[in-house]
Amino acid sequence: MTFAIETEGLSRSFGKLTAVERLDLAIPSGSVFGFLGPNGAGKTTTVRMLTALIKPSSGSARVLGHSLGSDDQQIRRSVGMLTETPGLYDKLSALQNLVFFGRLYDLSRAEAEKQAEHYLRLFDLWERRNDPVGRFSKGMRQKLAIVRALLHEPKLVFLDEPTVGLDPEVARTVRDTIKQLRSQGRTIFLTTHNLPEADELCDLIAIFRGKLLHLDTPDRLRARLANQATLVRVVGDPRAWQATVQALPFVRDLRLSEDALEISLADPERNNPALIAALVGAGAQIRYVEPRTTTLEEVYLKLIGEA
Amino acid sequence: MQKISVVIWKEWLELLKQRMLLLSVLILPITLSVIPLISLFGIALAPGTGEPDELTLRMLETDPTLIGLSEQAATQVIIGRSLSTLMLLLPMLIPSILAAYSIVGEKNNRTLEPILATPITIWELLLGKIFATLIPSVLLTWFASMIFSVGVAQSAVDPIVFSLVVSPSWVLLLLLCAPLLSLIAISLMVMISSRTSDPRTAQQYSGVLVVPFLALFVSQMFGILSFNPVTTLIATVIIAAFAALALWGAVMIFQRDSILTRWN
Numbered sequence: 001m002t003f004a005i006e007t008e009g010l011s012r013s014f015g016k017l018t019a020v021e022r023l024d025l026a027i028p029s030g031s032v033f034g035f036l037g038p039n040g041a042g043k044t045t046t047v048r049m050l051t052a053l054i055k056p057s058s059g060s061a062r063v064l065g066h067s068l069g070s071d072d073q074q075i076r077r078s079v080g081m082l083t084e085t086p087g088l089y090d091k092l093s094a095l096q097n098l099v100f101f102g103r104l105y106d107l108s109r110a111e112a113e114k115q116a117e118h119y120l121r122l123f124d125l126w127e128r129r130n131d132p133v134g135r136f137s138k139g140m141r142q143k144l145a146i147v148r149a150l151l152h153e154p155k156l157v158f159l160d161e162p163t164v165g166l167d168p169e170v171a172r173t174v175r176d177t178i179k180q181l182r183s184q185g186r187t188i189f190l191t192t193h194n195l196p197e198a199d200e201l202c203d204l205i206a207i208f209r210g211k212l213l214h215l216d217t218p219d220r221l222r223a224r225l226a227n228q229a230t231l232v233r234v235v236g237d238p239r240a241w242q243a244t245v246q247a248l249p250f251v252r253d254l255r256l257s258e259d260a261l262e263i264s265l266a267d268p269e270r271n272n273p274a275l276i277a278a279l280v281g282a283g284a285q286i287r288y289v290e291p292r293t294t295t296l297e298e299v300y301l302k303l304i305g306e307a
Numbered sequence: 308m309q310k311i312s313v314v315i316w317k318e319w320l321e322l323l324k325q326r327m328l329l330l331s332v333l334i335l336p337i338t339l340s341v342i343p344l345i346s347l348f349g350i351a352l353a354p355g356t357g358e359p360d361e362l363t364l365r366m367l368e369t370d371p372t373l374i375g376l377s378e379q380a381a382t383q384v385i386i387g388r389s390l391s392t393l394m395l396l397l398p399m400l401i402p403s404i405l406a407a408y409s410i411v412g413e414k415n416n417r418t419l420e421p422i423l424a425t426p427i428t429i430w431e432l433l434l435g436k437i438f439a440t441l442i443p444s445v446l447l448t449w450f451a452s453m454i455f456s457v458g459v460a461q462s463a464v465d466p467i468v469f470s471l472v473v474s475p476s477w478v479l480l481l482l483l484c485a486p487l488l489s490l491i492a493i494s495l496m497v498m499i500s501s502r503t504s505d506p507r508t509a510q511q512y513s514g515v516l517v518v519p520f521l522a523l524f525v526s527q528m529f530g531i532l533s534f535n536p537v538t539t540l541i542a543t544v545i546i547a548a549f550a551a552l553a554l555w556g557a558v559m560i561f562q563r564d565s566i567l568t569r570w571n
Contacts, residue, residue, distance in 0.1 A: 014568065051424055054564045077426040087417040089317070091324040096317075103313040104425035132324075148421065 004029045004156050004187035005050060009059035012045050019045040021211040022059065027204065029155075032178060032188040034202035034218075036195070036300055041209045043191050044084060047158050050189070051081050064156055077106065080154035082162055086145035090134030094125060094144055097133055098151060105152035112151065119147040123173065138165040146174060150181075157181060158189045163197060175201060199296040207303050214303055221303075222294045228268050229253075229292035230275065233260045235285040244282040248275060262292055310427050314435025315442075318409055322443075325408070332404055332443070336397055336451030343390035344458035350383050351462045372471055380465040387459055387472035394452045394481060398488040401444040406496035407509040409436050414500060414570065423563050433561050437493050444489045452481050476539045483543045487550040494553035501560050501570045 003026045010023040019042040027033045037043050048054045050063055052072035061068040063075045088097050095116055102112025120126040123143040133141060142165050149157055159178070163171040178188055178201055192198050198205060199218050207214045207221075214221060234241065238261045245254050245263055250271040253264035265271040268291065276289060322329060373381045413419050422432065456473045463469045499512045 048567060052563075053420070053423055054567055073426050073428070076424060079424075081421070081424040083417070083420045083424070085417045087419075087421045089321060089418060090416065091321050092317070096320060100313065100317045101421065101425065104310060104422065104427050106426065145421075 002029045003027060003062075004031075005033075005061065005063055005189070007050075007059065007061040010046075010049060010056050010061050011058045012042075012049055012054065013057045018210065020049070020056075023208075023212055025206065025212070025215070027187060027189070029187050030182060030185045031203040032182050032190060032201045034198040034205040035189060035191045035208060036193075036198060036205060037208035038304060043208060044160070046208070047081075047160065047189070047191060051079055051158060052076050077152075078155055080149035080152065080157040082145055082149040082157070082159045084160045086141040088133045088141055088144060088148075091132055093130045094120065094133055094136070095129040097144065098148060101148050102151045107152060115151045115153070116147070119150055122177070123147055123170075139167060139170055142166055143170060143174075146177075150177075154186070156187045156189065158191070160191045161193065162190070163192075163194060171197075195295070195297040195300055205296070207300060209304060218296055221299045222296065229262050229264045230268050230272055231260050231262050231288075231290045231292045232276075232279065232286060233288040233290075234279070235287060241279055241282060241284050244278055244284075245275070248278055250274070259287075310431040311435045311438065314427075314432060315439040318436065318439030319443075322405070322408075322439075328404070328408055332401055332447070335400055335404075336447045336454075339393045339397060340451040340454040340458070343387070343393060343455060344462060346386050346390065347383055347459060347462040350379055350386065351464050353379075376467065377465065380463075380468050383462070383464060383468045384471045387468065388477075391455065391472055391477055394448060394455060395484065395488060397448040397451055398444050398485040399492045401447055402440045402489045402492040403496055403509075405440040405444065406436070406493045407500075407507075409440060410497055410500040411503060411505065411509045415505075419566055423566065429558075429561060429563065433497070433558065436497075437490065440493050441486060441489045444492075445485045448485045448489075449481065476535050479536065480539050480542065483539070484546050487543070487546045490550045491546070491553045494550070494557035497557035497561055498553075501565070 005025055005027040007023050007025045010020060010025075011018065012020045023046065035043055035046070045054070049056050049068070050061060052063075052068060052075040056068065064078045066074040066078070068075065089100070092100070095113070098116035098120070099109060099112045102115060103109065107115065116129070117126065120129055123146065125140060125143060125147070128136070128140070133144065136144065142162070146159070146162055149159065162178070163174050166174060175197065178190070181188055182203075188201075190198065190202060202218060205214075205216065205218055205221060206212055232238075238256050238259060241261060242254065242256065245251055245261060248271075250266045251263055252266060255262040263275065265275070272289070276286065279286060322332075370385075373384060376384065413422075456469075459472050460469045463472075496509060499509045503509050503512065
């Protein structure tokens with residue numbers, strides 16, 4: 001397995017404040033990596049170090065095989081970056097903005113224009129290519145900033161909150177683009193607060209708060225909370241079946257809501273048939289039985305809370 | 308070199324789209340070349356009293372080049388020489404306006420980080436910004452000086468007035484020092500940009516540049532300092548040293564890490 005990013009003890013301090021403490025990461029090439037953490041956790045500092053914008057105080061990193069510190073120009077040439085704010089020239093047109101940045105990424109004028117056309121069409125901005133960016137809506141500016149990050153076809157793309165300010169349809173286009181980039185073998189480093197989005201897109205998720213708290217796949221992170229439960233929706237008052245459920249030996253915990261019993265089980269797949277049989281045997285009329293899954297948001301909040 | 312020209316292209320494109328900024332840049336050379344000419348034409352058209360005033364008499368004592376001139380011609384030379392130094396204000400004032408918007412404006416729009424994320428070197432970016440500001444500043448200074456020179460030739464009551472005002476030393480001073488003064492102003496703006504987020508505040512700070520100029524203006528006015536080829540070359544060397552120092556200061560501040568972590 002090759003890694004797009006490998007860091008070892010990567011740290012950055014600002015005076016007495018340690019923003020990033022001994023970060024060890026290995027992000028496989030061609031994956032979508034979610035970097036989650038609260039505001040002020042040091043995510044931007046980490047991204048800035050990995051894009052060779054700021055120097056680490058200590059530690060080392062290799063980005064696409066290039067060493068941070070000695071191959072910084074190579075790193076900048078090979079990665080694309082969507083910054084926290086779009087950072088576009090309001091007086092210039094969308095096309096002029098893209099041609100300018102494209103040329104800074106060593107594209108010829110013709111190449112930059114060709115690439116700009118391809119991505120502006122993909123993001124439905126081609127008709128507005130000659131309009132000053134100052135007239136663009138927040139969502140259009142965000143789309144243009146994404147186009148800028150992809151213009152030179154980087155192998156590694158850093159995206160900071162890519163769907164912020166976008167309407168659901170465009171946000172879907174962005175997510176589809178991220179999936180398409182992954183299918184092309186590119187690596188995406190995604191910083192986001194949108195946890196369902198991270199859950200949908202990411203192969204690997206890091207939960208970060210100054211230091212790495214957890215690093216795993218979304219499924220394994222959920223399994224850490226392992227509160228496996230079955231939700232049984234019944235006709236009538238669910239309290240009528242409380243005693244029946246509590247009498248079963250494999251039930252770990254029971255919570256009641258207005259029309260449902262949330263039953264924590266040792267092994268739902270094995271225990272569910274017996275549970276349902278017991279309830280039906282006791283006269284319960286069951287409307288639905290569904291697994292109670294743990295969301296990434298619950299996992300995130302729990303792990304950040306513990307930290 | 309290609310990236311430097313790309314930065315210059317972008318800077319000029321932005322400048323052309325900011326009409327107010329463009330106007331404020333163009334109005335300076337027009338004003339500073341036309342106002343002195345109004346004075347010189349006024350002197351030429353005003354009838355002489357035949358008796359030189361006290362100031363002219365004092366100037367005649369300190370400046371032997373004025374001996375033998377008529378009262379009007381001597382006055383034109385004294386006023387013309389003093390006002391000719393105004394041209395040296397242009398290579399300091401124009402860059403302070405342009406560079407304020409070029410660097411502080413970039414900081415305000417948060418466009419610096421996306422640029423710094425590209426494989427442009429800090430030198431390419433800095434030189435692109437310097438040239439984008441320096442070239443129009445110097446060209447406008449020289450253009451205004453040409454208008455001034457033509458005006459002096461037209462208003463001179465005596466042909467010697469032109470040769471004494473538009474002297475080889477003054478021309479040399481403009482040719483050599485205008486780019487250096489622009490470089491000092493731009494470098495200073497880079498340093499100021501690290502401390503302020505408002506282009507107008509940055510321009511106000513740059514007002515400090517006018518102080519040495521005022522000293523020069525007053526020295527010329529009272530005949531304390533007159534430029535000849537030797538003093539011009541000495542002044543050029545001193546200004547070049549200041550320009551090198553200012554550029555070094557700007558380069559020290561204009562680093563990726565500092566811009567993103569230390570600039571306010």
